[in-house]
Amino acid sequence: MIESDEPLSAMLLHAWHMLPFVLALTAPVIALGVGLLYLLRKGSLATSMTLLVLIPVAATVSGVLGVSGFMFNTTLTTMLLVCLMTALITVPVAVLLGRIIARRSVWEREARDRERTAEASRRELVAWISHDLRTPLAGIRAMAEALADGVVSAPRDVAFYAHRIGNETRRLSGMVDDLFELSRITAGALQLTMSAVPLQDVVADALVAQTPVAQRKRVTVRANAETWPVVLGSDPELARIVRNLVSNAIRHTPPDGTVAVQIGVDGGEAVLAVEDGCGGIPEHELSRVFDVAYRGTSARTPATGRDEPASAGLGLAIAKGLVEAHRGRIGAHNHGPGCRFEVRLPLAPV
Known part of the structure; x- marks a missing residue:
């Protein structure tokens, strides 16, 4: 323990007299540090944390050197070494803590953004589905009441x-099926039984199922294949993907138009593309075509068939979820007189 012959009261008085001098020495350093913090306020959190550590250390060194008059004796040298070692330890810790806090802040912000986006999507979906359910239900109720009350009696009208x-x-049944499929995808409850599936069979079945709708709209559907690949996937879900894409293309293609289904192989992936004659999608909406309940604007040609079920805006969202469940990719871009929806799926191992 170091003892001093100078009384404690005298030491305190001396320190009190030195206080203005110390403040004059440290204030510029602190002001400079605050200025740097302000200039770097939009920088990384790690930089701010480092400055917050360095400012008091630099102010301490400045005050000590000023009070000592730059007389480097053993005590001053020891004190400067202690400050240096403190900085060497605290600065890396501050950088590490800054990065951890920054990552956590970014994660929390992204989580809040995802939550707000999901909530907005849920509200939009509920609004769309509520409207779409009410419309056919109201029609069914009105026609059923007309039949029950005898308002309609002629055999042809009945x-x-x-x-x-x-x-x-x-x-209504199709909408319920879509909602059930979408809920399985979003809940992560989709279980796929993967096997080697010939894409030719999947496309052929989907085109046969959509032929009556295409004929009612006078839309020609044709398939071209450079080769018919075999993909690794689940047959029912792959069929759902193709049906949804072809149905969407037929719905937005005007009468006497053409829907082209093209199949090929690119590297280790099978490529399935569906081209329609929708008139194109505005560039600012292309990134939203796979969103739940997205229906686009009047830029796309509306369906005209009376008997064709209206879309609830779920088909492309379901197709995207199923493609991603197969570890594939799906995209859309304007092409020629319409749009091209392209699916890439992994090939089955030979």
Whole structure:
């Protein structure tokens, strides 16, 4: 323990007298540090943390050197070495803590953004589905009441009403199926049984299923293949992907237009492209075509068939989820008179 012959009160008085001098020496350093913090306020958090550590250390060194009059004796040298070692330890720790806090802040901000986006999507989806469910239900109710009350009695009118009720029922059933599929995808509950699936069979079945709709709209659907690859996937889900893409293309292609399905191989991937005659999608909307409940603007040609079920805006979102579940990729861009939706899927191992 170091003892001093100078009384404690005298030491305190001496320190008090030195205080203005110390403040005059350290204030410029602190002001400079605050200025740097302000200039770098938009920089990284690690930089700010480093400055917050260096400012008091630099102010301490400045005060000590000024008070000692730059007389480097053993005590001053020891004190400067202690300050240096403190800086060498605290600066890396500050940088590390800054990066950790920055990553956590970014993660929390991204999580809040994702949560807000998901909530907005849920509200939009509920609004769309509520509207789409009410429309066919109202029609079914009105036609059923007309039949029950005898307002419609002619056999031809009864058959027409029955036909319309059947169409609306199928429309509702398709919407429910879409919602169930979408809920499985978003909840991560989709279980795929992977096997080698010939893409030719999947495309052929999908085109056969969509032929009646295409004929009613007078839309020509044709398939071209450089080669028919075999992909690694689940047959029902792959069929759903192709059906959704072809159905979407037919819906937005005007009468007497053409929907082209092209199949090929690029490297280790099978490529399936569906081209329509929709008239194109505005560039600022292309990134949203796979969003839930997205329906686009009037830039795309609307469907004109009376018996064609209206879209609930879920087909492309479901296709995207199923493609990603197969570890594939899906994209869309304007091409010629319409749009080109391109799916890339891994080939089955030979």
